[in-house]
Amino acid sequence: MTQELTSPSPAPQAPGTGRGPGWWRDAVIYQVYVRSFADSDGDGIGDLRGARERLPYLKDLGVDAVWLTPFYASPQADGGYDVADYRAVDPLFGTLQDADELIRAAHDLGLRVIVDIVPNHTSDRHPWFQDPELARQRYLFRPGKGESGELPPNDWESVFGGPAWTRTDRGDWYLHLFAPEQPDLNWDNPEVHAEFEAIMRFWLDLGVDGFRVDVAHGMIKAPGLPDIGHGAQAQLIGAQVLPFFDQDGVHAIHRAWRRLLDGYGDARGKQVIGVAEAWAPSAERLALYVRPDELHQAFNFQFLNAPWQSDALRSVIDASLAATASVGAPTTWVLSNHDVVRHTTRLGGSLARARAATLLMLALPGSAYLYQGEELGLPEVTDLPDEVRQDPAFFRGGRATGAVGPGTDTESAPDGAAAGGQDGFRDGCRVPLPWSGELPPYGFGPGGSWLPQPADWGGLTVAAQTGDPASTLELYRAALELRRRLPGLGDGPMSWAPAPDGVLALTRPGLLCTVNTLGHDVGLPVPGTPLLSSAPVTVDDATAQLPGDSCTWWAI
Numbered sequence: 001m002t003q004e005l006t007s008p009s010p011a012p013q014a015p016g017t018g019r020g021p022g023w024w025r026d027a028v029i030y031q032v033y034v035r036s037f038a039d040s041d042g043d044g045i046g047d048l049r050g051a052r053e054r055l056p057y058l059k060d061l062g063v064d065a066v067w068l069t070p071f072y073a074s075p076q077a078d079g080g081y082d083v084a085d086y087r088a089v090d091p092l093f094g095t096l097q098d099a100d101e102l103i104r105a106a107h108d109l110g111l112r113v114i115v116d117i118v119p120n121h122t123s124d125r126h127p128w129f130q131d132p133e134l135a136r137q138r139y140l141f142r143p144g145k146g147e148s149g150e151l152p153p154n155d156w157e158s159v160f161g162g163p164a165w166t167r168t169d170r171g172d173w174y175l176h177l178f179a180p181e182q183p184d185l186n187w188d189n190p191e192v193h194a195e196f197e198a199i200m201r202f203w204l205d206l207g208v209d210g211f212r213v214d215v216a217h218g219m220i221k222a223p224g225l226p227d228i229g230h231g232a233q234a235q236l237i238g239a240q241v242l243p244f245f246d247q248d249g250v251h252a253i254h255r256a257w258r259r260l261l262d263g264y265g266d267a268r269g270k271q272v273i274g275v276a277e278a279w280a281p282s283a284e285r286l287a288l289y290v291r292p293d294e295l296h297q298a299f300n301f302q303f304l305n306a307p308w309q310s311d312a313l314r315s316v317i318d319a320s321l322a323a324t325a326s327v328g329a330p331t332t333w334v335l336s337n338h339d340v341v342r343h344t345t346r347l348g349g350s351l352a353r354a355r356a357a358t359l360l361m362l363a364l365p366g367s368a369y370l371y372q373g374e375e376l377g378l379p380e381v382t383d384l385p386d387e388v389r390q391d392p393a394f395f396r397g398g399r400a401t402g403a404v405g406p407g408t409d410t411e412s413a414p415d416g417a418a419a420g421g422q423d424g425f426r427d428g429c430r431v432p433l434p435w436s437g438e439l440p441p442y443g444f445g446p447g448g449s450w451l452p453q454p455a456d457w458g459g460l461t462v463a464a465q466t467g468d469p470a471s472t473l474e475l476y477r478a479a480l481e482l483r484r485r486l487p488g489l490g491d492g493p494m495s496w497a498p499a500p501d502g503v504l505a506l507t508r509p510g511l512l513c514t515v516n517t518l519g520h521d522v523g524l525p526v527p528g529t530p531l532l533s534s535a536p537v538t539v540d541d542a543t544a545q546l547p548g549d550s551c552t553w554w555a556i
């Protein structure tokens with residue numbers, strides 16, 4: 001018997017118009033990590049103009065939208081997630097006019113644009129923090145403990161390592177869940193709410209189609225800022241509700257933003273969305289962020305962290321679909337981003353598994369995010385010398401991979417596979433993209449690249465892979481093309497079909513997807529007509545041989 005798992009089927013509707021089910025429910029959204037995507041001016045750092053010039057590549061790849069990581073004015077203490085002016089473009093990345101031109105050019109190509117908003121903290125160079133009086137109202141300052149206030153106000157640790165508090169010249173302390181250069185805002189102050197609504201309107205007026213909300217689970221802290229009383233807080237992030245993460249109070253903020261986004265979109269006949277970067281302890285708690293009156297999407301990091309094992313994958317898929325269906329939302333799948341080890345490396349250093357995992361993800365109901373370079377099958381770079389490192393966690397002795405949530409550690413990786421990359425810090429997934437040529441910077445720009453690219457990436461460039469049907473790039477192109485063409489993919493129902501141990505078989509209308517998670521071939525009665533496979537499948541009269549670590553889409 002097959003088990004019916006349904007994510008609600010939306011009524012048909014012209015994309016992008018009005019309220020209700022819309023474009024984001026099954027969109028494939030490509031993450032552009034701006035500083036590593038394409039450099040137009042030769043300073044070795046990717047920029048907005050470079051991104052604009054490469055938009056036709058993304059259109060051709062077949063994605064629906066682009067998410068741009070922060071390009072705002074920033075001292076770059078945390079790759080731009082330390083914002084000093086939310087309405088200005090950092091000169092490293094260009095000008096406001098470049099942003100405007102990029103958004104227009106994307107829209108001309110039919111691509112939507114999502115930008116980051118960083119509401120949990122600002123840069124310490126933000127004018128609010130620079131003004132001592134304003135700072136004390138709009139950030140979280142507290143007296144220290146101990147005889148002369150020499151001890152931090154509580155035991156909270158920074159995600160990047162060390163205490164979450166820094167003492168000021170005046171003797172009191174301020175909270176920073178991330179680097180000391182990223183003081184946490186005081187969301188009990190209505191001026192903070194008003195400012196972020198104004199910032200959203202600023203970017204909406206410039207034409208953006210939505211926001212990726214950074215640390216969407218962090219703005220509200222438990223009253224009294226209680227101690228945690230646990231020496232290893234890093235392991236608790238994403239595993240349980242903490243006094244600083246996943247507090248119920250954050251949902252009132254998301255409800256207010258949903259009203260803003262809906263009101264703005266309704267007035268202009270478009271749908272603008274919010275996607276939560278929230279590390280919640282369960283699929284059920286994550287689903288709270290996508291209730292009908294909250295944000296539209298929330299990254300499914302439990303799927304990202306699932307080991308390459310059929311039972312584990314099936315249970316995380318079931319739990320995710322059930323939780324989001326209970327609130328009427330689609331699930332938002334993701335395998336890689338700028339904070340985690342690239343999935344080629346994380347899944348046991350296996351490009352075969354990475355390609356299969358991607359085809360599985362793209363067959364599931366809902367939306368999917370792709371991280372730049374995964375379409376090239378890029379591995380994590382694991383031999384960066386210390387002197388080029390920039391991840392603040394590296395300097396603060398913080399936690400490994402997934403600096404914002406639970407990482408995959410080597411011990412828990414399936415088959416003892418190396419899941420952690422070089423040492424778990426985040427520079428190895430941020431190495432600039434190889435576009436063409438045999439030598440660094442591989443067409444990234446006219447100069448060098450801010451992190452060194454491996455000498456053996458010549459075969460991985462966009463130019464080298466284009467037109468090669470066996471390449472990962474052409475696999476992504478073919479999958480995205482089929483996803484657009486086959487009405488049964490994207491949002492809608494999904495069922496499990498019977499399959500041997502180690503194999504998953506799921507059906508969508510008109511399509512069957514098989515995934516062999518084992519390291520060797522598995523034979524099956526031929527289930528349909530092969531449409532696309534991550535590795536060559538052999539089909540004789542009655543039997544299909546699924547190669548080890550492969551995924552195949554079959555027309556049924």
Ligand code: NOJ
Binds near residue numbers: 214338
């Ligand atoms: C999540 C971002 O993805 C990450 O890069 C950043 O360091 C933290 N939030 C803090 O803003």
